[in-house]
Amino acid sequence: MRTTDLLAFTWGAATGHRLRSALLVLAMSIGVAAVVTLTALGDGARRYVMREFSAIGTNLLIVLPGRNATGGVNAGSFVSATPRDLTVDDARALQRLPGVRAVAPIAVGTSELSAGGRLREGTMVMGTTADYLQVRRLQVGQGRFLPEDDWDRGAPVIVLGAKVRDELFGSENALGRFVRAGGRRLRVIGVMASSGSGLGMNTDEMAIVPAPLALALFNTNTLFRILIEARDRASLEPAKTRVAELLQARHEGEQDVTVITQDAVLATFDRLLGTLTLGVAGIAAISLAVAGILVMNVMLVAVTQRRAEIGLLKALGATGATIRNAFLAEAALLSAAGALSGYLLGVAGAAVLRQMYPEFPAYPPDWAVLAGLGTALVTGIVFGVMPARRAARLDPVQALSQR
Amino acid sequence: MPSGADVSSAAGTALIELAGIERVFMLGDSRVRALASVDLRIDAGEYVAVMGPSGSGKSTLLNVLGLLDRPDAGTYRFEGRDVTTLDANAQAHVRAHRIGFVFQSFHLVPRLTAAENIALPMVLAGVAARERAERVKQALRDFGLNDRSDHRPDQLSGGQRQRVAIARATVMRPALLLADEPTGNLDRATGDEVVRLLEALNAQGVTLVVVTHDKALGDRARRRVGMEDGAVRSDVAQPGAADTPAARDPSSIEPAAG
Numbered sequence: 001m002r003t004t005d006l007l008a009f010t011w012g013a014a015t016g017h018r019l020r021s022a023l024l025v026l027a028m029s030i031g032v033a034a035v036v037t038l039t040a041l042g043d044g045a046r047r048y049v050m051r052e053f054s055a056i057g058t059n060l061l062i063v064l065p066g067r068n069a070t071g072g073v074n075a076g077s078f079v080s081a082t083p084r085d086l087t088v089d090d091a092r093a094l095q096r097l098p099g100v101r102a103v104a105p106i107a108v109g110t111s112e113l114s115a116g117g118r119l120r121e122g123t124m125v126m127g128t129t130a131d132y133l134q135v136r137r138l139q140v141g142q143g144r145f146l147p148e149d150d151w152d153r154g155a156p157v158i159v160l161g162a163k164v165r166d167e168l169f170g171s172e173n174a175l176g177r178f179v180r181a182g183g184r185r186l187r188v189i190g191v192m193a194s195s196g197s198g199l200g201m202n203t204d205e206m207a208i209v210p211a212p213l214a215l216a217l218f219n220t221n222t223l224f225r226i227l228i229e230a231r232d233r234a235s236l237e238p239a240k241t242r243v244a245e246l247l248q249a250r251h252e253g254e255q256d257v258t259v260i261t262q263d264a265v266l267a268t269f270d271r272l273l274g275t276l277t278l279g280v281a282g283i284a285a286i287s288l289a290v291a292g293i294l295v296m297n298v299m300l301v302a303v304t305q306r307r308a309e310i311g312l313l314k315a316l317g318a319t320g321a322t323i324r325n326a327f328l329a330e331a332a333l334l335s336a337a338g339a340l341s342g343y344l345l346g347v348a349g350a351a352v353l354r355q356m357y358p359e360f361p362a363y364p365p366d367w368a369v370l371a372g373l374g375t376a377l378v379t380g381i382v383f384g385v386m387p388a389r390r391a392a393r394l395d396p397v398q399a400l401s402q403r
Numbered sequence: 404m405p406s407g408a409d410v411s412s413a414a415g416t417a418l419i420e421l422a423g424i425e426r427v428f429m430l431g432d433s434r435v436r437a438l439a440s441v442d443l444r445i446d447a448g449e450y451v452a453v454m455g456p457s458g459s460g461k462s463t464l465l466n467v468l469g470l471l472d473r474p475d476a477g478t479y480r481f482e483g484r485d486v487t488t489l490d491a492n493a494q495a496h497v498r499a500h501r502i503g504f505v506f507q508s509f510h511l512v513p514r515l516t517a518a519e520n521i522a523l524p525m526v527l528a529g530v531a532a533r534e535r536a537e538r539v540k541q542a543l544r545d546f547g548l549n550d551r552s553d554h555r556p557d558q559l560s561g562g563q564r565q566r567v568a569i570a571r572a573t574v575m576r577p578a579l580l581l582a583d584e585p586t587g588n589l590d591r592a593t594g595d596e597v598v599r600l601l602e603a604l605n606a607q608g609v610t611l612v613v614v615t616h617d618k619a620l621g622d623r624a625r626r627r628v629g630m631e632d633g634a635v636r637s638d639v640a641q642p643g644a645a646d647t648p649a650a651r652d653p654s655s656i657e658p659a660a661g
Contacts (some may be wrong), residue, residue: 002529
């Protein structure tokens, strides 16, 4: 049988059994589309987090209370008990170190905010200093940010996130009004610009107060973090050493804090989210396997249905090889069609995700696309050819008589 | 390779020589001898009807003759060559080039048009597209199917379908044409027309073996082989039986309407 004839015959067979071919292509494309879209989601999450972290500010050092032996971060470094307080004064002392541009202490807690009879429960309140704006590259929408150099007074002022402002004041002007938090009256001096993004920690739903005030509100002495921005990339590592040394000196020689660079955080998140992507890819692989089983079933039924045709072809002089080739070509054609349409579907799905969440870079990783397409083609062809091989080995009279 | 002496034959060269052919099927626990030590010689150009009640082994004989089924024992020489020992591919080659089949239920590929069905053996044998087109055109003309070339089997009448099947069986110009109850699914008039078509092909030199339990059809053959319980019980030559109605060119046969 000539190749062009084989292809024409195959095309006829595939389009002649419309429902079966459509089912097969559908199953295959759903599997591939699942792989492409889900890995785009997973990888998009990874990239998004990476980008968000980069946006916190470059050349960033993070001081955590508690000693972590490896110097990296793990789940424990976010929850571990604090052996010694990391204080506002510690943060203040760090300001004077060479190579340090800005220092922002961070204390967090949740509180109930109320204003003019409106109540907002469980609002995240963050205590920090004026430098926070610089370190996190944030914008104030209205009014101004926290006063400079408020390290120990703790002025009774508050800066609201855009959403918190809306919920407490509606359409009214918030600037100059008072908000009650933990029994204190705080004057609204500014409103953060809406960041718009919907994932992660978001200033829209936060209220920001001076760090000393926050510590008083939450009745604690210790900071959650200190963020330090180094002057440039080159001064990052020396600054890290100096910060560690200074804090050790201030804590009576105890190494009870952990200083990490943003790179370490990024690397950790990269690893964590890479694992997430793999997990998602695993789920997608299951859907692809299900698609493969569907393909197997459809092909099995197809070959069984067409045993009479196989018998006829043999009676007309087709060799076993010709019949195998015909089914191989058909399986390859259908799998390729399924894989391709699945790929397009998946890419379209990822595009829709990006359309819905413009800041979310949902692009499928290359390895996932290749693995998805490869698996689809291989399962389709293998499961298509296996039953055909069996049929091709039959004596023609057996094949002919089974209808 | 004429085998020479004893077999009585005026026509000359042997096309088919069966010796001690056995075919056994297992039906549940019981062994059924579908063919029991069959010896048969058919010369080139003969017109043979194989007759017998159902279960007599006549269809199995036809399948063995057409290399659709393998005998369990015995030798089958086709055109002087032992074909029982050929491998599957060589047998496929013989089927493709030397043997044509006509089935009771036509066995046309439903998704292919009449012309494509006729071309199928040539496609499988790798005949070039241009030559194929010419031969299909010729076949369509010969069998009165000119205006039906683009019709699919479900758009054709029974007689037309069988004519497509016969055109397909003969398009490779085989030496042997095997027909299994070729009129079984057709009414009398259409059946007669199909038989005349087959006989006309025989008159042109194709060896024709028809399996049937229709006595009227069997009586038309010049030689009638009667089978019973897997064995040949009678073998009667009746020279000239089919000469009168059908010794004509197939192209001159008028196709029945619809």
